[in-house]
Amino acid sequence: MDINTLRLFIAVVREGGFSQAAKAVLSTQSTVSKAVKRLEDELGLVLIDRAAPGITLTDAGNVVLRRARTILAERDDLLVELRELRGLKRGELRLGLPPIGSDTLFAPAFVAFRDRYPGIGIHLIERGCQDLQDLLRAGEIDLAGLLLPLSDEFAWQDVCVEPVVAVVAAGHPLAARRSVPITAFADSAFLLFETGFSLNQIVLAACRRNGFMPKVTARSTQVEFLFDLIAAGLGIGFLPRMMVETRQHDGIRAIALDGPGMLWHMTLAWRRGGYLSDAAKAWLELARRPD
Template identity: 55%
Template sequence: MEFRTLRAFVEVVRQGGFSPAAKVVFATQSTVSKAVRQLEQEIGLPLLDRLGHRVAPTAAGEIVYRRAVRLLAERDDLGAELAELRGLRRGTLRLGLPPIGSSVLFAPLVAAYRQRHPEIEIRLVEHGSERLEELLEAGEIDFAGLLTPIAPAFAQQPVRSEPVMALLAPDHPLAGRPAVRLGDLRDTPFILFESGFALNRIILDACRRDGFEPTVVARSSQIDFIAGLAGAGLGVAFLPRMIAMQRTEVPIGLVLLDAPGTDWTMAMAWRRDAWLPPAGAAWLALLRETWKDDAA
């Protein structure tokens, strides 16, 4: 069983198909298919269900996927630790940042880090929290900005907590209130982010606790577009207060959301069992210096 084969299988599961997986691992589709067949022959069980143009892991495939992700992460840790032992100290900092809040919370920090450590290469990826958690677990990034609660497998440094605000058209009947409950919004269509954004989960879970499932009229990954749709009267959108207060491009009503369990709490997370290279240790030191609290 080779790491190359495991890597191909992991990407097929993660991407949902052979063709997109081939692009990720820089191989042909036939090479990826052959690698998966070889792995199935070694294990003696089918690992994938072919569902038209998509694939899904079988029960055996789920087990192999979880183990393969850990093995590949351990391999990367081993390489980094040995490189440090050999004195390769230039290093790389691999950061996963969410689209919501990063310009306010992390852009100044990245600039400060670069000023302190100009020899360190900074690699940034931007995704919603769910995808960032996958990348962090797989060892493909060293740190990820995630919304709490965070899985026990990760250590975390608290960054900031903000209440959530509802964004409404200025002439919406609720736009003039100081605060609004989710139940008051049950008849207003919701504008949410694309799947994979943890803020969606926070809002939808709170709606279900209130006993209703909202009507979702639109989804986007663009903050300004979501705010614009809300301001134009398409429905209600939700943003942490520090981001909502910056939306001045269009007329919009901002109302504090009065709903338990909906605070937007950002933390920087890393794998508890991972060896942090000097570049990562320096980032963690800057985090703690900036936000003072000790990591959990």
């Protein structure tokens, strides 16, 4: 069993297929398939149920996935720590950020980090918060921008807390209201982000608390495109207040939402007990939320 085989197995699970994993790791589907088969042969156990749709892990597969992530994370910690002990002057910060709000929140930190630490490269991955949690568990990134609540496996530092607002077309009957309960939109079409974005869970949890489940008619990963759909009257969107205030779009209006629980609480998170590089610590200091 070698490290590369474990990486390929994790990639197959994360990407949802052999061909997708091959593209992600810049290899061929045949190489990835053979590596996973060698791993199964070595262990004497089937890890992936080929008869099931998609990538369905067996019980043994789930055990190997969990242990493989830990092994790779510990190996990466070892290599990083040893490089720093040798006095390495150059390095890399592996940073995972969600597409929603990162331009507003973290752009100043990018500029300051580059000015202070020109020898440290930043490898940036943009994914939804749920995918970023998986990458963080596997040790594939050092820090991730994640929304609360988080499990105890992660430590975190505050970045920003913003209320979530409803975003409607300028001509919507409620557009002139300063605030409304989320139940005012119970019969409306909802426009959400793609699956894997934690903002969706904030919105859906608020709907459940208020006794309804919304009709979701479209999803996107792009804020500007979502604004265009809202302005065209295709549905209601939900975003952190600052993201609406920092963008100009004449066709939309933001409405505050009455009631508790509609908060977008962004953090920078890392594996609790994992090794935190000097580059990661420097980034945390630059991005620290003012008291």
